[in-house]
Amino acid sequence: MTESKRLLLIDGNSVAFRAFFALYTALNSMTNADGLHTNAIFGFNRMLDIMLEDVKPTDALVAFDAGKVTFRTKKYADYKGGRSKTPPELSEQMPVIRQLLAARGIKSYELKNYEADDIIGTMAKQAETAGYETTIFTGDRDLTQLTSDKTSVAVSKKGVTEVETYTPEHVEEKLGVRPDQIIEIKGLQGDTSDNYPGVTGVGPKTAVSLIQKYGTIDGVYENMDKITAKKMKEHLIEDKDSAFQSRDLATIRRDAPIEIKLSDLTYKGDQQDELVKFYQEMNFQSYLNKMNTDAGDEDVLGLKPVEFTVLTADNLNELAQFKDHVSFYLEMPDANYHTSTFAGFVIGEGDKWFVSRDVELLKQAPVKDLLTSDKVQKDVFDLKRTYVGLNRLGIHLSNVDFDLLLASYLLDTNENSNDLGRLAFQHGYHQIQSDEEVYGKGAKRAIPDDDQLFFEHLTRKGITIESLKKSLFKQLDENEQTKLYRDLELPMAYVLAHMEIAGIMVDTDRLSAMQSEFTELLAQTQQTIFQEAGEEFNIGSPKQLQHILFEKLGLTPIKKTKTGYSTSVDVLEKLAAEAPIVENILKYRQISKIQSTYVEGLLKVVHSTDQKVHTRYLQTLTQTGRLSSVDPNLQNIPIRTEEGRRIRQAFIPSHKGWQIFSSDYSQIELRVLAHITHDKNLQEAFKEGDDIHASTARRIFHLGPDAEIDPNMRRQAKAVNFGIVYGISDFGLSQNIGITRKQARQFIDTYFEEYPGVKQYMTDIVASAKDKGYVETIAHRRRYLPDINARNFNQRSFAERTAMNTPIQGSAADIIKIAMIKMEDAIKDLQATMLLQVHDELIFEAPAEEIPTLEKLVPSVMDSAVKLEIPLKVESHYGNTWYEAK
DNA sequence: CTTTTCACG
DNA sequence: ACGTACGTGAAAAGC
Numbered sequence: 001m002t003e004s005k006r007l008l009l010i011d012g013n014s015v016a017f018r019a020f021f022a023l024y025t026a027l028n029s030m031t032n033a034d035g036l037h038t039n040a041i042f043g044f045n046r047m048l049d050i051m052l053e054d055v056k057p058t059d060a061l062v063a064f065d066a067g068k069v070t071f072r073t074k075k076y077a078d079y080k081g082g083r084s085k086t087p088p089e090l091s092e093q094m095p096v097i098r099q100l101l102a103a104r105g106i107k108s109y110e111l112k113n114y115e116a117d118d119i120i121g122t123m124a125k126q127a128e129t130a131g132y133e134t135t136i137f138t139g140d141r142d143l144t145q146l147t148s149d150k151t152s153v154a155v156s157k158k159g160v161t162e163v164e165t166y167t168p169e170h171v172e173e174k175l176g177v178r179p180d181q182i183i184e185i186k187g188l189q190g191d192t193s194d195n196y197p198g199v200t201g202v203g204p205k206t207a208v209s210l211i212q213k214y215g216t217i218d219g220v221y222e223n224m225d226k227i228t229a230k231k232m233k234e235h236l237i238e239d240k241d242s243a244f245q246s247r248d249l250a251t252i253r254r255d256a257p258i259e260i261k262l263s264d265l266t267y268k269g270d271q272q273d274e275l276v277k278f279y280q281e282m283n284f285q286s287y288l289n290k291m292n293t294d295a296g297d298e299d300v301l302g303l304k305p306v307e308f309t310v311l312t313a314d315n316l317n318e319l320a321q322f323k324d325h326v327s328f329y330l331e332m333p334d335a336n337y338h339t340s341t342f343a344g345f346v347i348g349e350g351d352k353w354f355v356s357r358d359v360e361l362l363k364q365a366p367v368k369d370l371l372t373s374d375k376v377q378k379d380v381f382d383l384k385r386t387y388v389g390l391n392r393l394g395i396h397l398s399n400v401d402f403d404l405l406l407a408s409y410l411l412d413t414n415e416n417s418n419d420l421g422r423l424a425f426q427h428g429y430h431q432i433q434s435d436e437e438v439y440g441k442g443a444k445r446a447i448p449d450d451d452q453l454f455f456e457h458l459t460r461k462g463i464t465i466e467s468l469k470k471s472l473f474k475q476l477d478e479n480e481q482t483k484l485y486r487d488l489e490l491p492m493a494y495v496l497a498h499m500e501i502a503g504i505m506v507d508t509d510r511l512s513a514m515q516s517e518f519t520e521l522l523a524q525t526q527q528t529i530f531q532e533a534g535e536e537f538n539i540g541s542p543k544q545l546q547h548i549l550f551e552k553l554g555l556t557p558i559k560k561t562k563t564g565y566s567t568s569v570d571v572l573e574k575l576a577a578e579a580p581i582v583e584n585i586l587k588y589r590q591i592s593k594i595q596s597t598y599v600e601g602l603l604k605v606v607h608s609t610d611q612k613v614h615t616r617y618l619q620t621l622t623q624t625g626r627l628s629s630v631d632p633n634l635q636n637i638p639i640r641t642e643e644g645r646r647i648r649q650a651f652i653p654s655h656k657g658w659q660i661f662s663s664d665y666s667q668i669e670l671r672v673l674a675h676i677t678h679d680k681n682l683q684e685a686f687k688e689g690d691d692i693h694a695s696t697a698r699r700i701f702h703l704g705p706d707a708e709i710d711p712n713m714r715r716q717a718k719a720v721n722f723g724i725v726y727g728i729s730d731f732g733l734s735q736n737i738g739i740t741r742k743q744a745r746q747f748i749d750t751y752f753e754e755y756p757g758v759k760q761y762m763t764d765i766v767a768s769a770k771d772k773g774y775v776e777t778i779a780h781r782r783r784y785l786p787d788i789n790a791r792n793f794n795q796r797s798f799a800e801r802t803a804m805n806t807p808i809q810g811s812a813a814d815i816i817k818i819a820m821i822k823m824e825d826a827i828k829d830l831q832a833t834m835l836l837q838v839h840d841e842l843i844f845e846a847p848a849e850e851i852p853t854l855e856k857l858v859p860s861v862m863d864s865a866v867k868l869e870i871p872l873k874v875e876s877h878y879g880n881t882w883y884e885a886k
Numbered sequence: 887c888t889t890t891t892c893a894c895g
Numbered sequence: 896a897c898g899t900a901c902g903t904g905a906a907a908a909g910c
Contacts (some may be wrong), residue, residue: 200896201896202896203897204897204898322899324905371895405899418901428909538907538908540891540906540907540908541908541909542889542890542891542906542907542908543908543909544908558896561889561890562889562890562891563890566890566891567890567891568890568891568892569891569892589891589892590892592906593891593892593893593905593906594893596905596906596907597892597893597904597905597906598893600906601905601906618903621903622902622903624901624902625904626895626903627903628902628903628904629904630904631904632903632905633893633894633903633904633905635893635894635895635903635904636892636893636894636895636903636904636905637893637894638893638894639894640893640894644893656889663905669895671902722900722901723900725901726900726901726902727900727901728900729898729899729900729901731898731899731900732899732900733900735899735900738901792897793896793897793898794897794898794899797897797898797899798899801899801900801901802901804901805900805901805902806901806902808901809895809902812895813902838894838895839894839895839903840895
């Protein structure tokens with residue numbers, strides 16, 4: 001060998017398929033002048049770039065499937081039967097992908113009666129003989145059977161850029177068998193997506209263990225006398241033909257009658273003229289100028305130049321030109337905008353953009369007037385962040401019309417990002433880079449020193465906000481989400497900003513006292529555990545704990561995790577009777593959790609300036625419309641155990657003589673369920689003011705109206721009610737309350753008989769989700785469920801449960817948000833301040849003399865937030881600390 | 887950077 | 896037969 005040859009073999013259909021779905025959300029925004037969809041072509045090209053860069057091939061081939069009929073379908077008519085057909089939006093792109101390949105100097109090939117796999121298998125074999133290094137690129141894991149010393153298989157995982165590369169060692173590590181044994185596994189377990197059966201009752205686990213033992217399917221049948229499991233043996237005998245046939249179907253051919261030779265595969269590289277023409281036809285601006293041609297005036301990344309003016313004290317007055325409208329972006333490099341430094345800002349409209357690193361300028365009249373004006377509309381990215389940032393500079397942002405981040409979140413909770421550039425890309429706008437690309441990531445992330453670079457990026461942010469406004473508003477309108485945006489989420493951003501800025505006072509002395517107390521307790525418990533274990537070890541390490549419990553002390557493992565035996569609470573509780581050490585470990589875990597996460601964690605984030613914690617509510621994160629809380633998370637402060645609950649003693653009012661006041665919705669999710677299902681029986685219980693879990697117990701256990709409900713029945717009924725809200729499964733319920741799956745099934749069946757409206761709703765909502773692809777809340781909040789029609793049972797089941805749960809959890813989130821907006825207005829003349837929201841609960845601080853007013857006012861605002869078919873119920877508590885407000 | 891565990895609704 | 900409850904965030908360990 002004089003020079004090394006590197007061959008790149010690409011599975012054209014499977015990669016195109018991956019590219020299409022990776023950019024599925026961009027489907028409608030990516031079309032060329034002729035209306036041709038281009039997302040798969042674009043994605044394919046991106047993936048191609050990555051592979052070419054990675055492999056630097058001397059030779060390359062893209063193999064395509066020749067059509068539906070192959071030698072496999074001739075042998076087995078149902079092969080790949082039942083597959084939903086390729087979407088027309090993808091089919092139309094397939095021939096164009098071949099044009100792309102031609103322009104990029106790569107040969108494509110297909111062969112009648114054979115699949116792309118077989119072409120690749122055959123070519124890879126020839127290449128091996130000829131001493132080539134081969135890389136196969138595909139979206140299909142089945143091709144990993146072709147790995148060898150000379151051949152690796154790169155499988156695209158998710159998105160366009162993520163790839164997992166398989167070598168024989170990696171295959172063995174991941175699957176537990178050698179590459180050549182993959183077909184044996186497939187023969188036994190079959191393949192649902194290719195639609196061949198294998199052996200009944202044999203799934204991946206069984207198949208792998210059989211092949212590990214006997215090497216091949218032939219080996220299995222030669223050793224039938226050693227197989228003791230009766231049912232499995234019967235199935236193996238029964239399905240013997242099927243096993244061999246399935247293996248045959250799974251086997252990629254390495255001797256397909258291909259008419260091309262290795263020497264035909266030379267990678268010629270980009271055909272400049274042809275490729276320019278192609279990119280122009282596809283409207284691929286970014287690629288066009290990556291090629292460094294003069295076909296446009298963009299830079300290497302395909303970005304058109306932008307113009308900006310650096311704002312100074314001398315040209316401030318130019319801002320007076322903006323009379324009706326500006327886009328504004330305030331750059332704060334750290335995620336936490338309560339403490340972040342300020343890096344700069346951009347403000348402007350159309351082709352007039354002003355930028356600066358000096359945020360002090362914002363305090364000057366012309367800029368400040370613009371931002372606070374009720375006449376000039378502002379468009380931003382992340383209103384709450386911008387509001388809090390400006391508030392720190394003494395500027396009260398007002399009259400925001402468009403928030404790109406918020407609007408985008410409402411349109412699709414799945415495809416959302418806090419990165420303006422990345423989010424813009426998802427909406428089909430490419431004239432900006434992501435922050436990650438410009439600023440870097442991880443430890444290297446930094447605002448560039450280069451003014452030109454930084455200011456251009458800022459300017460593009462302003463332009464991006466302006467450019468996407470119209471289209472996103474239009475989409476909100478089409479989704480009937482304008483009201484949700486304008487009357488709910490946009491006002492919500494201000495309310496949350498006010499709450500975050502207010503913060504809640506922390507009694508650090510109290511926390512410090514608890515810290516010493518827990519340190520002592522932990523030390524004691526630790527010593528006891530070491531004695532019981534007979535050695536010292538790190539109790540906080542699951543790995544070391546496993547060793548002590550299951551190896552040294554010989555306790556029985558109950559549950560496995562990916563890496564070993566589980567030591568979680570439910571496991572330890574079952575083991576508690578076997579050894580006293582277990583109880584102590586549970587105690588240690590509980591205290592050390594409270595100590596590290598709450599006592600020490602909270603002390604770390606108290607602002608030294610005001611002795612308060614200022615959380616950030618993430619308004620655009622959850623899939624259901626709930627808020628989440630970070631830095632610190634104030635939505636998971638302990639309450640269920642007394643030791644933990646004491647943390648709440650450290651949350652106190654910020655003024656002397658004030659109280660903490662809290663109101664929570666009682667059973668809001670079940671009430672929402674009663675409302676949206678219209679179930680008569682469930683509604684009746686709420687209208688009568690019954691104890692809902694007792695009422696459910698009465699029904700599912702068929703008890704008379706006067707019968708006593710014992711606590712255990714009520715507990716079980718409560719679990720059933722929870723299960724219903726979560727999208728019930730018999731397994732889940734059985735696990736939760738420790739009954740058999742059969743009993744759980746019985747409970748569920750009875751529940752549905754007693755509450756037929758609920759049953760009907762569950763059926764309908766799943767059907768509707770399958771039909772429309774999304775579910776909605778009462779305020780038209782939307783959640784798309786791409787997996788609702790998945791062939792994979794687990795993915796599909798998960799999506800179905802989500803379809804049942806999201807309208808309930810999400811509508812409850814809508815309700816409390818509406819209440820919060822009304823609340824801010826209702827208490828505006830009081831000194832009382834709203835501080836926290838914990839999903840179904842609002843927490844305030846107020847002077848003691850206002851408590852009687854709040855006791856009437858707050859519940860009335862909350863229970864009248866929306867009109868449902870059943871009443872809402874609110875309970876209130878107050879005290880000197882959050883702990884006492886119970 | 888991922889995994890495990892555990893805190894909340 | 897599959898392998899699960901729904902929605903979150905933080906800490907620590909161990910790669």
